Amino acid sequence: MPNTETTQRALRAPFRSYELNTAYDEMFESAGATRGHYQALMDALIDMPAEEFRRRKQAADVSFLHQGITFTVYGRDEGTERIFPHDLLPRIVTAQEWQVIERGLTQRIVALNEFLRDIYHEGRILSDGIIPREIVYTCKHFRRQMRGLHVARNIYITVVGTDLIRMPNGNFVVLEDNLRVPSGVSYMLTSREVMKRVFPELYRECRVQPIEQYAQALLATLRTLAPAGRGEPEIALLTPGVYNSAYFEHAFLARQMGIHLVEGRDLVVNNNVVYMRTTAGLQRLDVIYRRIDDDFIDPLAFRPDSGLGVPGLFNSYRAGNVSLCNALGNGVADDKAMYAYVPAIIRYYLNEHPILENVETFLCSEPEQCQHVLANLDKMVVKAVGESGGYGMLIGPHSTAAEREDFGRRIQADPRNYIAQPTIMLSRAPCYIDGQVEARHVDLRPYILYGEKVTIVPGGLTRVALRKGSLVVNSSQGGGSKDTWVLQE
Amino acid sequence: MLSRVADSLYWMNRYLERAEHTARLVEVNLGLSLDLSTASTDLGWARAARSLGMSDIEEQDPVELAQALAFDPASSSSIIGAIVTARENARQVREQISSEMWEQVNRVFHQVKRYSFDELEDIDPRDFAGSVIAGIHLFQGITDSTMTHGDGWQFLQAGRYMERALNTATLLRSHFLEFGFDEEGKINPADHLHWIALLKSCTAFEAYCKVYTADLQADSIGEFLLLNAEFPHSLHFCADRLHAALEALPEGSWTRKSGKVTRLSGRLRANLGFSQIEEVLEAGVQSYLGAVTEQCAQIHKAIYQVFINYAIEAAVEV
Numbered sequence: 001m002p003n004t005e006t007t008q009r010a011l012r013a014p015f016r017s018y019e020l021n022t023a024y025d026e027m028f029e030s031a032g033a034t035r036g037h038y039q040a041l042m043d044a045l046i047d048m049p050a051e052e053f054r055r056r057k058q059a060a061d062v063s064f065l066h067q068g069i070t071f072t073v074y075g076r077d078e079g080t081e082r083i084f085p086h087d088l089l090p091r092i093v094t095a096q097e098w099q100v101i102e103r104g105l106t107q108r109i110v111a112l113n114e115f116l117r118d119i120y121h122e123g124r125i126l127s128d129g130i131i132p133r134e135i136v137y138t139c140k141h142f143r144r145q146m147r148g149l150h151v152a153r154n155i156y157i158t159v160v161g162t163d164l165i166r167m168p169n170g171n172f173v174v175l176e177d178n179l180r181v182p183s184g185v186s187y188m189l190t191s192r193e194v195m196k197r198v199f200p201e202l203y204r205e206c207r208v209q210p211i212e213q214y215a216q217a218l219l220a221t222l223r224t225l226a227p228a229g230r231g232e233p234e235i236a237l238l239t240p241g242v243y244n245s246a247y248f249e250h251a252f253l254a255r256q257m258g259i260h261l262v263e264g265r266d267l268v269v270n271n272n273v274v275y276m277r278t279t280a281g282l283q284r285l286d287v288i289y290r291r292i293d294d295d296f297i298d299p300l301a302f303r304p305d306s307g308l309g310v311p312g313l314f315n316s317y318r319a320g321n322v323s324l325c326n327a328l329g330n331g332v333a334d335d336k337a338m339y340a341y342v343p344a345i346i347r348y349y350l351n352e353h354p355i356l357e358n359v360e361t362f363l364c365s366e367p368e369q370c371q372h373v374l375a376n377l378d379k380m381v382v383k384a385v386g387e388s389g390g391y392g393m394l395i396g397p398h399s400t401a402a403e404r405e406d407f408g409r410r411i412q413a414d415p416r417n418y419i420a421q422p423t424i425m426l427s428r429a430p431c432y433i434d435g436q437v438e439a440r441h442v443d444l445r446p447y448i449l450y451g452e453k454v455t456i457v458p459g460g461l462t463r464v465a466l467r468k469g470s471l472v473v474n475s476s477q478g479g480g481s482k483d484t485w486v487l488q489e
Numbered sequence: 490m491l492s493r494v495a496d497s498l499y500w501m502n503r504y505l506e507r508a509e510h511t512a513r514l515v516e517v518n519l520g521l522s523l524d525l526s527t528a529s530t531d532l533g534w535a536r537a538a539r540s541l542g543m544s545d546i547e548e549q550d551p552v553e554l555a556q557a558l559a560f561d562p563a564s565s566s567s568i569i570g571a572i573v574t575a576r577e578n579a580r581q582v583r584e585q586i587s588s589e590m591w592e593q594v595n596r597v598f599h600q601v602k603r604y605s606f607d608e609l610e611d612i613d614p615r616d617f618a619g620s621v622i623a624g625i626h627l628f629q630g631i632t633d634s635t636m637t638h639g640d641g642w643q644f645l646q647a648g649r650y651m652e653r654a655l656n657t658a659t660l661l662r663s664h665f666l667e668f669g670f671d672e673e674g675k676i677n678p679a680d681h682l683h684w685i686a687l688l689k690s691c692t693a694f695e696a697y698c699k700v701y702t703a704d705l706q707a708d709s710i711g712e713f714l715l716l717n718a719e720f721p722h723s724l725h726f727c728a729d730r731l732h733a734a735l736e737a738l739p740e741g742s743w744t745r746k747s748g749k750v751t752r753l754s755g756r757l758r759a760n761l762g763f764s765q766i767e768e769v770l771e772a773g774v775q776s777y778l779g780a781v782t783e784q785c786a787q788i789h790k791a792i793y794q795v796f797i798n799y800a801i802e803a804a805v806e807v
Contacts, residue, residue: 066588242580251584261584266491270805277492277642279796280739282804 014045014053014437024168025439026091031444032143037094037148037206037487041430044202045089050435056198057088063194084187085480087431090195091442091462092206094177095489098458101164101172104356105446106454109160111346112177112333113450116156117347120329122148130348132340135365138416139338141180141331143294147303149318151327152225153451158325159218159289160448161461164356166427173357175443177339178237179330181291184461185447186249187481189214189256192459195483208485209458214447215256218289221451222257225323226286233286234278236260238267239392240308250291264292266472269312272319287323294328336385337363346456360422362464373420374411382411395471397423426471431464431482443473444484458486492797497578499792501594502648504565508651509625510656511568512618515558517689519615522551524682532667533686534558540663541566542554542658556613560604561637566623569601581590587635590628597624601777646734646793654727655785657691661714662778674708674770684710711774714768724781725761731788732758738796750791758786 006110020031027038034042045053064083093101118124118135126133136142138231146312161182163175169370196203219235226233239250241263254261262274267285268275275282296306301314316322332338340361362369362380373380377396384392394407411418428439462484463473473479498686514537522530534554543557543566561567565574576598583591604617629649633798647745664687668680676684684705688694691714700717701709717723761781 104689244585255584260491262491263493268494268801275801275805277797277799279490279492279495279644281799282801 005104014050014432014435016098017438018430019439021425021428021439022168022171023439023441024166024427026166026427026442027439034101037092040202040205041089041092044199045095045437050410051112053088053432054435059298060086060088060194060198060224062195064190067190067193077210084475085463085466086191086194087440087466087480087482088195088198089430089432090199090202090206090483090485091429091444093444093484093486095209095487097172098209098486100355101446102458103164104172104174104354105448105456106159107346107350107355108162108174108177108342109157109448109450109454111119111349112179112342113155113157116327116333117154117346119332121148125345125348125430128348130344131338135337135341135416136332136441139332139335141294141329141335143329143332145314145318146327146329150320151225152318152323155225155450156327156330157333157450158221158225158327160450161445162448164446165359165424166444168425168427169359172444173359174334174342175359177334177342178445179334180326181293182445182447183246183249183291184445184481185214186252186460188447188459188484190252191481203485206485207488209488211459214457215253217259217455217457218253218450219259220288221449221455222287224451225325227320227323230286234276234284235284235287235289236262238262238264238288238290238310240264240296244291246291253289258477259289259409264308264310267310267313269310269316270322272312274310274313274316274322287325289325294331297324297328317464329456337365337416340419343431362420364411364418364420370411370415373418374408377408379423381423382407382418382420385417385419393472395423398471425469426465426473429462429464429482431466433466438468440468441471441473442482460485490585490640494582494641496797497582498532498585498641498644499648499651501575501578502645503583503652504571504578505594505625505628506649506652507566507656508568508571508575509622510653511558511566511571513626513692514541514660514690515555515568516618516622517686519618521682521686521687527551533683536663536667540660542659542741543567547573559617572598572601572621580760585641587631589631589635593624593628593631597621597628600624628674640738643734643737647731650727650731650734651785651789653722654724654731654781657714657722657724657727658778658782658785660687660690662710662775662782665711665774665778668707672705674706676707678707681705688714693720693722696720708766708770711770715769715777716761716764716766718762725758728754728758735788735792750788750795753784753791755787757788758782760784761788 020028020032027035027042029035045061061083064086079477098219111385115125125131126136157179159182161178161184163178164172166172188211222235223233235257236259237250237254237257239247241247244250251261262276266277267276268282274285274288276285292308295303298311298314300311301305313322316326317324317328326381339346339358340363346352346354362373364370364373373382377394378399380396382394382396394403396404426441426443430437430443431440435438442462442464444460444462446456449455462482463475464480464482465471465473465478466480467478470478518530518533518537521533525533531551534551538554538558541558543564557564557567561568561570562573564570576594579586579591579594601621604612632642632645664683668676668683670676684707685694688697688710693714697710697713700713713720713723715724718729720723720726732751735750735754764777
């Protein structure tokens with residue numbers, strides 16, 4: 001229950017300009033009434049002089065810069081690296097909330113993995129009429145080359161980053177499944193390091209569940225996926241190279257796991273076996289954690305103009321001599337149109353109710369739903385099925401009439417390529433902006449590992465739409481991140 | 490370690506060594522031009538450019554030559570060209586070198602970038618060259634004290650001493666081509682400053698004087714720069730270090746039967762270790778240095794054949 005003293009204090013600096021609206025607020029139940037698990041943060045903020053906070057913020061920025069936690073800005077002078085925009089106030093999740101998330105994500109990943117195995121083998125779900133065939137076969141991420149191919153332990157989805165949002169009623173729902181090459185986990189790990197250094201007292205007081213075991217868990221997961229008979233598997237992370245915007249993360253993870261960081265040109269395939277070219281000769285490789293898209297991974301099997309990939313890699317994969325994580329062809333299951341069918345997929349394979357719900361989604365490929373979308377463009381978020389990173393999106397309430405007209409035409413020209421969802425007020429969390437604490441919209445991306453079993457480190461990347469009023473959290477669109485603290489029971 | 494990483498480390502240090510060498514040539518020739526007539530200074534610049542393989546340079550104007558040596562971005566032997574390439578190599582293996590090393594390479598890079606964009610007339614090129622040399626010395630010190638002295642470090646050493654041996658040999662060849670001496674090794678008094686410049690171009694003037702006194706003799710200078718075992722810029726010293734680095738590297742099991750790289754580097758070392766300067770001068774210093782250069786080229790080629798560009802078929806068979 002809120003106490004009156006807190007109510008008084010909440011109105012004091014630095015909370016003076018904090019506003020509540022229809023969105024769920026992570027910190028306040030109602031004006032001035034702090035949620036219990038945010039009390040410690042509240043007290044710390046009230047007691048900390050603004051100058052002291054600024055000093056800590058500076059210390060955090062310097063720490064990010066020195067650790068080289070940067071991303072590359074394309075189209076600028078070479079060597080343009082920026083530190084990732086970061087907000088210092090932790091986003092706090094209770095143990096009870098986390099348990100629901102954990103069970104829900106586990107259920108969803110197991111079902112999606114089973115779905116991938118099924119459509120690349122018997123296709124039961126298609127013959128049973130649960131999912132229309134054309135939605136699978138017209139998906140540009142469907143890989144016919146994967147049909148009948150056996151992957152180690154039947155695990156297609158090894159590393160997932162699922163985007164969750166919190167509805168105004170407080171429930172977490174899934175916004176997007178990222179089953180191909182999800183990124184961002186390095187920001188989760190490094191920002192935790194920084195937070196422990198900057199707010200040690202608060203961190204200790206809150207009793208936060210640790211996430212430092214992520215690299216070990218990932219390595220153990222990759223190990224369990226080695227081809228049969230390879231006792232001490234050799235594992236490497238395959239990166240597109242230094243010019244890729246996520247190169248920092250690739251290097252970071254390889255170093256944390258103690259595995260080689262390789263590029264396509266470091267690998268050769270001979271007699272369907274993959275080798276690394278080392279100064280001491282060729283060294284056989286068993287598991288590849290690949291951070292290159294399907295299209296570019298093998299110029300002989302996919303895009304012939306790819307200079308990043310390894311010729312012959314796919315044949316070696318097909319022969320079962322090397323494991324690729326994630327499997328190829330996963331994109332068919334995280335397609336934005338397939339997303340609408342995930343609750344049905346969970347029910348079909350597991351015979352369970354989905355623990356985490358979907359956002360209501362309209363498929364423009366269905367004529368009736370398409371009519372509804374076109375009639376309500378000003379209230380909807382429309383997304384192009386094949387795009388990600390916040391590109392190719394129309395946010396109805398924030399759009400102009402001309403933009404809506406343009407999108408309407410595009411939808412009619414290619415309905416399969418669009419879906420629409422009602423505009424959702426993502427929940428808001430306190431952020432430190434220009435010396436004041438203000439509410440900003442956030443989402444949550446936990447990272448799930450699936451090998452012998454499903455492992456989820458308690459936490460994730462909370463992405464923040466730092467621009468006031470914005471609902472777009474992608475880093476390419478002015479988003480930042482903050483540390484996520486899952487509390488112990 | 491990955492062959493690509495070894496390749497980048499090797500070239501990173503070759504280019505840094507080259508930048509240091511060019512910077513020293515610029516520094517020494519600028520000093521020389523204060524004392525010499527214009528005509529012989531011009532020859533000095535042309536000689537420096539030639540010894541860096543920049544023979545195609547049209548300009549004869551000494552100021553332009555000096556600027557080309559320092560700032561020509563199109564040449565991999567100019568100071569800026571070599572530093573840019575070294576940094577590009579470092580960037581490819583940023584995770585393999587220590588953060589301190591990366592920061593220092595970056596610092597030197599930004600330093601030369603800033604200079605080249607300034608008004609050229611405003612810079613004292615000797616200050617510029619001096620600061621580049623100091624920056625690279627600092628880098629080598631940081632490398633030795635922050636990086637594991639494992640395979641990667643050995644490739645760095647191999648690159649550094651390979652480049653230094655080649656630079657010294659080429660410089661000596663062009664010098665001995667131009668400046669003669671009599672049978673007893675006496676130099677022409679008019680060339681006195683040029684011989685000092687040669688020694689200074691190898692940071693050898695003080696070290697030479699400690700061994701032979703300030704009495705400049707062509708045979709002593711030749712002996713010091715070719716055959717001295719303890720001076721870090723002599724060919725003998727470079728060959729020693731090169732061989733030691735290559736010997737410390739484990740070769741693939743499939744190449745063990747050849748032992749090719751160390752056989753070649755060992756031969757070069759023995760060659761320089763057991764030569765007598767009298768015999769070298771008698772047989773002709775040009776042909777001797779030519780043979781040294783040729784052997785360095787063979788070692789370089791062997792490094793690639795054994796560690797980096799080996800044929801996959803040969804490596805798979807075992």
